[in-house]
Amino acid sequence: MAEIPVVEAQPNPTSSERYQLLQQALTEGGHPEDFWNIVNLLNPPTQITKISVPPLCKGKRIAVVGAGLAGLSAAFELRKLGFDITIFEKQRERIGGRVYTYYFDEGQNLYGELGASAVPIAHQTVWHYIDLFHLRTRPCFSAVRGDIYDRGIRVRNDPxxxxxxxxxxxxxxxxxxxxxxxxxxxxxxxxxxxxxxxxxxxxxxxxxxxxxxxxxxxxxxxxxxxxxxxxxxxxxxxxxxxxxxxxxxxxxxxxxxxxxxxxxxxxxCMYQIEGGSSKLADAFYQSLLSQTPPEYRKLGIDVVGSVRFQQGVSVTQIDGSKPKTVRLICRQEGTEETTEEEFDCVICTVPFCALRGVKLNPAFSPEKMQAIRELRYMTAQRTLFLCSKPFWKERGIFGGRSVTDLPIQEIVFPAYPAYAENVQLNTAVLTAASSLGQDAVTLGSIESSQRLELIKRQVEATCGLSDKELDDIVLQSKTLLWSDAAGFYGAFACYSPGQKVSLSSAAAQPEYDGRVLFAGADISTQPGWMQGALQSGMLAANEAAYQTLLHPFTE
Structure with a gap:
């Protein structure tokens, strides 16, 4: 590969600039030969319109279980072929799954991320949708650019x-x-x-x-x-x-x-979506609600399938006992009221743990059932502080993290790069605690007022602030423990030794003669990232399109 010129990350990079940044990172990492393998494997899969045609799909009914990024991307792709789609989502007030931007103000200027937040430059499928929806991005920093506080000793990290x-x-x-x-x-x-x-x-x-x-x-x-x-x-x-x-x-x-x-x-090299990661989920939602989505007109698609959102609804039974159809029994959250619907195909994007509470008739394959029983989820806790002033900026910290052996584990600072000089800094949002595993459980299980006090004291210790200094700075806070969030069971799937080899393929395999398909970051090669959810959703949609050729759906 030719010598790569040094490039710096800039807002809203073009595809060419992203390729340059990736080549540069791989060269510095000592393996530039991996460039095309990485690009090809993380690119969006084959366009669904090259797999099947609308006459074979129009009017066919597909259920998407879960309105996270995997479900939204699957629905977005399926609609191109004229499928009629129903999306079932347990959450009544929110879509996006583990993408969750919390806004402290109505104008959505003061926000923090409780879920997935960063987009590596290599995650080509995420960039595909960022470009398609014209979302704006800016570089962010994952390095430890603040303090390290360990065993009562605090030092500022240096290069x-x-x-x-x-x-x-x-x-x-x-x-x-x-x-x-x-x-x-x-x-x-x-x-x-x-x-x-x-x-x-x-x-x-x-x-x-x-x-x-x-x-x-x-x-x-x-x-x-x-x-x-x-x-x-x-x-x-x-x-x-x-x-x-x-x-x-x-x-x-x-x-x-x-x-x-x-x-x-x-x-x-990482980026964030300006306005919050939830802007991506919102873009999908608005497109799916539109009768004439502009994103499809660019592809020359004039007629699209219908989309129906069913929020506050849980799927309690998946029945594949009848040939060529799948019956779903659903319950409205907070009631015992159930409904039944039949579909030609179902795409399941919920965590495998959730399927332990779903009646399966007949049971999935033994390998799939093993994956459902054994796949573990790492819990995570995040706490956001709305601060009356960005005290970290006064200490010369612009983006990046501080780390500590205390239960808060990490503090993540917002980045205010030189090109954003017009950003209003009088009030700012700090990710005051970002912890995994038992530390996350410990913080998440404490009564809310006590937890707030504990986190403030640990942030003060880590950042070198005086005792109770944050009492006058922290205006509001928001905490989420992902293992306690209804329907999520944790922040992301994590494999025990040997499970990646023994479970990952079975987890992704269709069931009921290809009538039930699976997607989600949990069964992708990129768990915990938006890339995994989006790419797996596209792949599941493509598989549903293939099924129209192999096993035409019933009339």
Whole structure:
């Protein structure tokens, strides 16, 4: 590959600029040869209009269970062929699933993200819809640009890691190699090294769901991240410190998430949607409600299928006992009232945990039932503070994170880049606590007023503020524990060692002779990201279109 000119992330990048940024990130990461594999595997799948034609689909009924990004993208694509779509959503007041922007004001100028928020430059399917809906984006920063507070010691992180080396490292028993390296290079030594030893054609399997993975991938997917670190002779002290600074609860999961993040160089260049991630879900919603969506006119599509939203409705039974149709029994939330409807096809996008509460007649395949029973979900907690002033800006922090060994785990600062000088900074929203696993459960289970007090004190300790200084700064707050949110069961799916190999393919397979299809970030190669939801929704829609050719739906 030719030498790549240095480029800087700018707002609203074109596809060409995104390619340049990705090439640059891969080159700096030492594996530019992976560029086309990553682009091709994360691009949107084949356009649905190239698979089937409206005469075969018009008037056919498809149910989409769940109005997260997977369900919305599936409905958006299916409508191009004239399918009539009913979307069932448990939440009465909200769509978007795990994309959840919380707005503190009616003008939606003061907001924070309780769910998915960042778009890596490699996530081509997300960018496809961002471009289609003309959403505006700006760069954001995932690096630790604020303070590190660990074992009662606070230091400002610096590019060379000198503060951490001087004050934090002596608290841990580290090897000589670890002491000489900035902590942010540790994962390069202990995880990226193994990743880059694998052949490019084997590495691409990180972004694939396969029945049979190569031996190397199978071997690594059978290990926890902690075991890989131990194999590469990282000290127990180094592993413990990384669990504070970077890995969090991931050390006990398999390496698929961390490898995927490193493979696509997700942290090298990220963006956020201006106005909040929910703007993407809202764009889908408005398009689906429109009789003449402008996004379709660009594709030369004049006649589209109908879309019906059923919010505040839960699916309680999926019945595939009759040939060529699927019957759904649904219940209005808060009542015992049930309704029945028959569909030609059903796309299920809800978490697999939710299917444990759905009666299946007949039962799905044994492999699918195993996936439904065993797939785990990582819980997460986020707390937002509406602040009367951006105190972090006064301390020279513009975007990025602070990290701590306290239960809040991370503080995420809003970015105010130089090109946004007109941004009103008198009031601002801070992600005061972003935690995973048991720390998330601990914070989420505390009574709300006590939790607010605890988080304020921990933010003060981490940021070097005086005791109770935030009492006069924090105007409002909002907390969400994803495991307590109705219908979600956690923030994202996480695999135990070996599960990626044994469960991922079965989780994605259709049931009832192709009449029930599955989508969602949980069964994609990118769990926890918008990319996984959107791409899997498009793939499920394409599969439904294929079914019109293989098994024409009933009249």
């Amino acid at each position: 060379l890691g000198l503060g951490v080396k001087t004050w934090i490292y002596p608290q841990y028993q580290l090897t000589a190699c670890e002491k000489n390296l900035p902590w942010e290079n540790w994962l390069d030594v202990y995880i990226r090294h193994d990743l880059l030893r694998i052949l490019p054609e084997e590495r691409r399997e990180i972004l694939q769901i396969k029945r049979q993975y190569c031996d190397t991938i199978r071997q690594y997917y059978g290990m926890t991240v902690r075991q890989i670190l131990e194999k590469n002779r990282m000290s127990n002290g180094g592993t413990e410190l990384l669990s504070v600074l970077s890995l969090r609860n991931a050390a006990l999961n398999d390496c698929s998430y961390d490898w995927s993040r490193k493979y696509i160089e997700a942290d090298a």
